[in-house]
Amino acid sequence: MLYSEEVVDHFSNPRNVGEIEDANGVGEVGNAKCGDIMKMYMKINNGIIEDVKFKTFGCGAAIATSSMATELIKGKPIEDALKLTNKAVVDALGGLPAVKLHCSVLAEQAIKAALSDYYTRQGIDPLPIVGEIGECEHCH
């Protein structure tokens, strides 16, 4: 498996690993059977993602994409996070092997799942804002 230097770096030293105790948005995607689960914690204030952390069960690419995705949205407005595509995560990582692209989809979905949870907690229907969080095609 040929991983880029960025992937190896983010896997070896993942950024933003852990939990946020007073998170106000938490999302989890993936399943154990397929071999990857991503859980994302967000602390959102005034529409800004002030802090974000993750926990991931999965391969090197899954951990690296989680790490990169959190880096890309940390300190950013919610709108920016909603616009983040899996492709942007892949590009930031200097590419991923084809068989690992689903990991980046999972990262995009984890962000959306956490934001959905945030809106739900605020009493706002997340669907019109976040949209449907598709199941990972890879797994189902």
Add this chain to the structure above:
Amino acid sequence: MEKRFVYADNAATTPVSKAVLDEMMPYFTEKFGNASSIYALGRNAQRDLENARERVAKTIGASASEIYFTSGGSESDNWAIRSVCERLALKGKKHIITSVFEHHAVLHVCQALEKQGFEVTYLPVYENGLVKVEDVENAIREDTALVTIMYANNEIGTVQPIAEIGKICREKKVLFHTDAVQAVGHVEIDVVKQNIDMLSISGHKINAQKGVGALYVKKGIALTNLIYGGAQERNKRAGTENLPAIMGFAKAMEIACTDIEKRAEKTAKQRDRLITEILKISHTRLNGDPVKRLPGTVNISIEGIEGESLLLMLDINGICASSGSACTSGSLDPSHVLLALGLKHEVAHGSLRLSISDETTDEDIDYIIEVVPQVVKRLRDMSPLWEKMMAEENK
């Protein structure tokens, strides 16, 4: 402990040893002749080639005329199975018996033959990773062309009851092939005593170079032509012989098949230390029978983590190992071998295979034992699956 490089993936491949390389070197330069040439340089090459055949044959109790040099295990498996099946199909025998956890070089040939109208019985291997002799016996039918069961499994290292299966096959007059790629040099093999009709060997698992191996075929069994275009390998496999590789392979076989018991004793001690110590990590299990296994192979499932990230993290620490996770195979499903043992997908994803050799030192073992728990802890700390498992337990 100071970081060190530990190669613990000898079931994947091995380095060419000094003795093997020394044996090979003259055949690149001064002894470069084509074994088909008439002059002394060619005749000497022919002589050394046939001598190598004799040397290889001797290590497994065969005759020189029963050894065919090939490019390795996969070719040998393909050639053996196709030869027998294509020939016996003409006599109406279109049934193959194999096991669910064979190497893909066997399984995929069987699947290809199924498309050509063959029926294949895939025997179970149970929780301990062993084929039952009575299952083989019960599966044999009038139209069975071949039984092909691996000598030792490549992922979990369990050693199959080959002599017993060979006996049954001989009694029932069914041909018996075994993929012995992982077993050669680690267990005593005697094709006559163990009633083996065909046996596949790979060079690079026993310190010869990659791309060389052999197929043993008992006298009287006809092989189909693999490559047309020359008289090499008794007209069955054309192409100028790769003499340096073959000479090195012969040397490697001689070394690998010497003092097996004594060497295995040392390696098995180290293996058992690995097993004992790694199993001290909670939520781990040894895959495959604890006793009927290769002296150097360990396969342990570690719950709550995924195999590929485990391997990458071990690599950062200088340890080369292997896993049966889907992510390392490039497919969606974890290893067919681990699933055959009845492991759940999520448990199979987190497996670790360590395969040690004569070269492995006690310090290497110490290092692995120290690093693995640290790496597992680090990955579990970031695993939501592990978090969930612990929450369930503490309820």
